[in-house]
Amino acid sequence: MTTAALDVPAAAPPVPLKRDATVIGLVGLAHGTSHFSHLLLAPLFPVFIRDFGLSYSDVGLLVSIFFVISGVGQALAGFVVDRLGARPVLFAAIFCFLLAALSASQATGYSGLVLVACLAGLGNAPFHPADFTILNQRVSAPRLGHAFSAHGLTGNLGWALAPVFLVGITALADWRTAYFAAAALYAVVLSVLFWQRDHLRTEVVVREQNAPRGAELAYLKLPVVWWCFAFFLLSTMTLAVVQSFAPSILQSLHGVSMEAATLTVSAYMLSGAVGMLVGGFVAAYGQQHRLSSERVVAYAMSAGALLLLVCATGWLGNVGTMVALAATGFAVGVGGPSRDMMIKKATPKGATGRVYGTVYSGLDVGFALSPVVFGQLMDRGWYSATLVGAALVLFLAVFAALGVGRRAA
Structure with missing residues (x-):
């Protein structure tokens, strides 16, 4: 055996699956809690309209308040995550949700619901920069695709x-009890995360004393x-069309029942969610076979856009259109993990929180903007045109994904 052979460093031992799985599970639990909170008020809008004498415009404004605070806060939260670490920010966010649920249980009018929307939006703001900072730092590279898959899946769940939770408990008891139960749920989640807090620790970005002014904002100059x-x-924007208008479109174009349209x-x-699970394996395959993440995203989103165009034609009839619309969710879901890999590739070292905060604030802007834009088409009765518009916007997203790939290379 030669001396040179002795000098070769030993390969790093593989990260145990249990450690990666624990981190993925904890972050997934937190992310599911965040998405649960997106709908903390909306399922009970009919109750608030009845009990507090509100209009649809009143309750719709609550959604706008939530996403405006979440969008602005998300961009700013990235700086806090990079400076303080993801773990304390994540704990504070879930505590905001707990306060929001308790406030909802005590609401006596519209001002109380506005407070709930503000607290929930504030709590939702840090989740993407915190989640992805933890995943990128704590999960081994070969399992990142599966981590992003689980992250998206738990959000959908x-x-x-x-x-089901809020309306079900309201039916069994009343809506104030439902919000007490939601507060208890948040307390349980926070307790579990605190108990397993060692798995959520991240490295913070140390600011250099001689760093030029504005260095932390340098990433904003990157076109990618x-x-x-x-x-x-x-x-x-396309997702918001499906969530907001698909039931009305299916009822108007195909005469299906409200229950079937909602289903x-x-x-x-x-x-x-199933698509995201499959997409984790697709992302891992792409890593191993040099299939770029932005290509996977482009293929998946293009398939979803084509399915939406088919739905707009009405060629498949009522049942076929409903099946095709559901299949659109699968196609888009498959691209989810590769989408997050694409963002990771475009992120400068040491700026994970800031970049994810800025990038994911686009999600909040899309949710806030889409009902305004496509609502104009719906008001005119242009239901097929609404689906066509959603498909065209998704094709534009494909173009943007390919643009990310060209600039991140």
């Missing part, structure tokens, strides 16, 4: 759980960051 922002804004939206979200 959080969306699915909220209406704004291409990522545009991608999230555009792709989320189709639920099927879309569950199909999206």
Whole structure:
């Protein structure tokens, strides 16, 4: 045996699956809690309209308040995550949700609901920069695709759980009890995360004393960051169309019942969750075979856009259109983990929180902007045109994804 052979460093031992799985599970639990909180008020809007004498415009404004605070806060939260670490920010966010649920249980009018929307929006703001900072630092590279897959899947499950949880408890007891139960749920989640806090620790960015002024904002000059922002804004606008208007479109174009139309939206979200699970394996395959993440995203989103165009034609009839719309969720979901890998590749070292905060604020902007834009088409009865517009916006998201790839290379 030669001396040179003895000098070769030993390969780093593989990270145990249990350690990675624990981190992924904890972050997934937190992310599901965040998506649950997106719908902390909406499922009980009919109750608030009845009990407090509110209009649809009044309750709609609560959604806007939530996403405006979340969007602005998300961009700013990235700096806090980079400076303080993701763990304390994550704990503070869930505590805000707990306060929001307790405030909802005591609300006596519209001002109380506005407070709930503000607290929930503030709590939602830090989640993406905190979650992805933890995943990128704590999960081994070969398992990141699966980590991003689980992250997206748990978010969809959080969306699915909220209406069942809140409406179900309201039916059994009353809506104030439902919010007490939600507060208890947040307390349990916070306790679990605190108990396993060692798995959530991240390294903070140490600011150099001689760093030039504005160095922390240098990432904003990178075109790739704004291409990522545009991608999230555009792709989320399509999701918002499905969540907000699909039931009305299906009822108007195909005469299906409200129950069937609503079930189709639920099927879309569950199909999206399954797609994200599959997308984790697709992302891992892409890493191993040099298939770029932005290409995977482009293929998946293009398939989703084509399915939306088919839905707009009405060629498939009522049942076929509902099935195709649900399949759209699967196609878009497959691209989810590769989308997050794409953002990771575009992120400068030491700026994870800031970049993810800025980029994912595009999601909040998309949710806030889409109902205003496509609501104009719906008001005119242009239901097929609304689906066509959603498909075209998703094609623009494909263009943005490819633009990210060209600038991140």
